[in-house]
Amino acid sequence: MPEGHTLFRLAREQQEAFAGRPVHVTSPQGRFTAGAELLDGRCLDRVTSYGKHLFAHFGGDALHVHLGLYGTYTAGTGTPPPPRGALRMRWEGPGPDGHGVWTDLRGATVCEVLTAPEVDRVLDRLGPDPLRARSRDGALAHRRIAASRTAVGALLMDQSVLAGVGNVYRAEILFRHRISPFRPGREVGPEEWAALWADLVVLMRAGVRLGRIVTTRPEDRTRRRGPAGREDAHYVYRRTGLPCRICGTEVATRDMVGRNLYWCPACQAA
Incomplete structure (x- = not known):
């Protein structure tokens, strides 16, 4: 999607x-x-x-x-x-x-x-959109997340909580902040969320500019110079069974809210 x-x-x-x-x-x-x-x-x-x-x-x-x-x-x-x-x-x-x-x-x-x-x-009916200037503080999204026992990986896919985030951004933003997708929303603190939201704004704006989603940092890619190739664009998304770019643990996957969820069991330990 x-x-x-x-x-x-x-x-x-x-x-x-x-x-x-x-x-x-x-x-x-x-x-x-x-x-x-x-x-x-x-x-x-x-x-x-x-x-x-x-x-x-x-x-x-x-x-x-x-x-x-x-x-x-x-x-x-x-x-x-x-x-x-x-x-x-x-x-x-x-x-x-x-x-x-x-x-x-x-x-x-x-x-x-x-x-x-x-x-x-x-x-x-929609939550704040990181690409809309008037909603970039993300405060409303965190209020809804912090009030819920639902796993944060599911909440990020709920458009009434956060608008515009899909399966790729969900997997990648949680990995970048070492947050387990299974952690209850109410256990995501305000400072943790503020950092995640600010990063999400940057990544989505880069997605607009590039016309594709690239979430890896240059130092974590196979080729550290030039644009990221398809094989280097993501940390965990669609990398099931491959070694984590940070720790080497195999990337895992399972269904969550009807979509494949990808995460590193070590970097994102529950």
Whole structure:
């Protein structure tokens, strides 16, 4: 599932390509026909993201998209290819340089038109997003974590606690701070959380800049100079059975809240 940095980049890219101009909106698949007709030909004001949610604002209405596990956007310039398969929604318009631009949406969990009050209700259900300037103190997230006996590894995946963090950031941020994913949330202290939150802001902003998640420090990589290769990008995520980069213990995995959890049993001892 795309994590918060991906949605942030998508919002910025769609803003640059379409904002300030009318957008031709269609639903070749037919599942979004009513919404497409409501938005078609209207001027796009802005595109924003919050956590894993994308909002394209057309006057008083907003297109709300949640990609879920399988949703994807593709985009291009010039004439778009003929619609094929389950193409939920297509945007077409004049780009900022006068050439045509387009983007296609497939497989999204949510694709709907909301009013402003309905958008507010979606946002009210979400915890703070590390990529949103007004919520970067993380205090609300820690209050919810500190009040819970649930394992912190599960709490970090709860979007009502923390918005935008997915399976990769969960595994990597807990390893970087040597916190067991099985520790109850109420045992994560305020200073510990403050350090974790600040690190998460840095990592997610780097994810926006790079277009990928890199959590390893140069001194912990096989190749210490230059950009991190795919094999060096993470400490524990998808490294089951491989030696921990710090202590050599085999990285472990098990299911937690429906997703594979990765951790080092030695560095992150309970």
